[in-house]
Amino acid sequence: MTRFAMVIDTKTCIGCGDCVVACKTENRVPDGLNRDWIVEATQGKYPQLTTEFRSERCNHCSNATCVTLCPTGASHHWKGTNIVLVDPDMCTGCKACIAACPYDARLVMHPDGYVDKCTFCHHRVEEGLDPACVSSCPTRCMHFGSLDDTGSEVSRLLKTRQYKVLKPETGNEPNVYYLV
């Protein structure tokens, strides 16, 4: 499996939301729905508080429960990669994948009724471009690439920096990494 990963540096993310706007524009995401979002996590006790900004989306899990539980095969790994896509022509709108996602990252695309989600902008990845959110980030805190290529920027960052993924205990093997 070719593993594409997103590496997001929480030390340089300022939570501006440009990635969210870029996604909505690039993918024409309907009003009221978002494929990505930003979380501000604050920990500690005043005045010793630490804040972390995280740009979150589908984790394009290598072991994706949404793909496993989809009854029709609409939810699938794109071309042998870890990129999880939904084929609208196969989707019955049963919503099993929405329940199957421990990150609550999937949504029903109204008014058509099929399930929609972040695609890692696979249409751009195919052309060798970064996903829209990554390429629009003004602080360049987001990085995208293949983990199979040991020389790629994402591989290098994960080799040299401390990182975490969200809820690794789900066993889903998420592929969005946060540098901490």
Place this chain on the structure above:
Amino acid sequence: MKEELFVTARGNALIDPSLHIWTWEVAMYLFLGGLTAGIMVFAAYIAIARKDEEAPFAATRLALLAPIALSLGMTTLFLDLEHKLFVFRFYTAFKVLSPMSWGAWILIVIYPVSILQILSTLRAGYPQVSPYVDRFSIGKQLLDWCEAYRRQIAMVAIPFGIALGIYTGILLSAFSARPFWNSGVLGPLFLVSGLSTAAALVALVARKHSEKVLFTRIDLVLIAAELALVALFIVNLASGTEQQLIALDSIMSGPYTLVFWVLFVGVGLLVPLVLELLEIRGFARRVAIVAPVLVLLGGYVLRQVMIDIGQESSWTRYDTQYNAELLQRLHD
């Protein structure tokens, strides 16, 4: 302190503020699916145990209710689909690891088995209808064949009925992302509950006293088993992960405590248990209609409560004050 807030607005329909993708349609389907399973199993049991004399309704007429209940259930399930025109896609694939895919195919197999079961007692149970089938030579041959092989058909109906009943629970328990559902006890619990509702249905509808007594007895055992499984389910969650402990809180000291303990365990299990015990000893005959009605109600409440709590239980929790309705103002 740990606080996780949305910085950008997120009010994704069906997901925020907590998951609410499935409502009464799915609960009703799970209830009717379980009921269908029980109907098939009991119609088959009477045939195999040769209890036609003792339970004439279950022996000859009950089986007809299976495809009716199942079709109603599949209708509500269909209502739940968001992409209805693509419903046929359930049958262009078989996904071994998806219980929902198993379920879709089990439903397809259930129909012919159930119809053979009906035909095997059609002449005895529905003499008004059987002449219309007997009129055609192929219909007559079919009825003859089904009657001759009634017990063999029953032996096939039992495993398929059990598969249908247990899959409705496994369907939910397979969602590792929903801590409240993530218990292996759910399959047996839904199966036993389905069997119990079917036994209650027979006790409610049957006319013959011996049949009412037989199915009240069966129901008593099933209610006791269901209580034990509910206890195991709670032990399972209580000894589980942090997420499961949080999920369990919703029935121990949270918003669902009352509906779970009073409506499901109390009204749906304990009250009918006591009433049925009294009935068997010859008391409370005049209110014999109450216990089976409560069992049927309890069967539905179980599904509805499971559906509601399971969806709310999650690995992900954000504090959000975002109000999706504000977006509407952009258009006004």
